[in-house]
Amino acid sequence: MTITTSNDVPSSSGDKPQFLIFFSSGAPPWCPDCVDAQPAVDKVFGGSNVDGHIVLVGEKPEWKTPDNRFRKEYAIKCIPTITKVVNGNEVARLEDSECKDVNIVANFVKP
Template identity: 75%
Template structure:
């Protein structure tokens, strides 16, 4: 499955099949250096041949992200980017944050758990 990109998180799936929300900075290239560093691991693990349900959620430009009112900070309790959340049956069951998202082995183990 190909990664989808959106400035809104998709509706939580009620499926037992994991859904992954990957919170990243906006821009091309992303303004966040940690997101830039995480891109290779995310692309490798969630690439077209992965069969995973992955969605990159763009949190906004730097001023928008830094606001305490940012919708992803409030609604999803995202405090740093990148963050990868695993959603099963409509509930978040696990997450990786910041530097954990940069290591391909860590991200691969996360989706296999």
């Protein structure tokens, strides 16, 4: 339905699931795995009634530091990562190659 993008995590939307897509910065993204996941993300979040928010984790040097805030605050170990958040709490996640498969991503966002 809608894909939004920013350098930060938006505030929680209550009991409606929120999907956060942690992705590399840049146009095109510097991360080859993010480039490979882009078609699945676009198809699922751009063509359904589910909203997704792309959170840009920074340029490569910023992402690679152990002090990257998304690594510390959200336990993001790899990109791309898609998290499902309900009432401000993460309830599920997809990581790396799972984010590249349109069927896996589509099933992940089903209610």
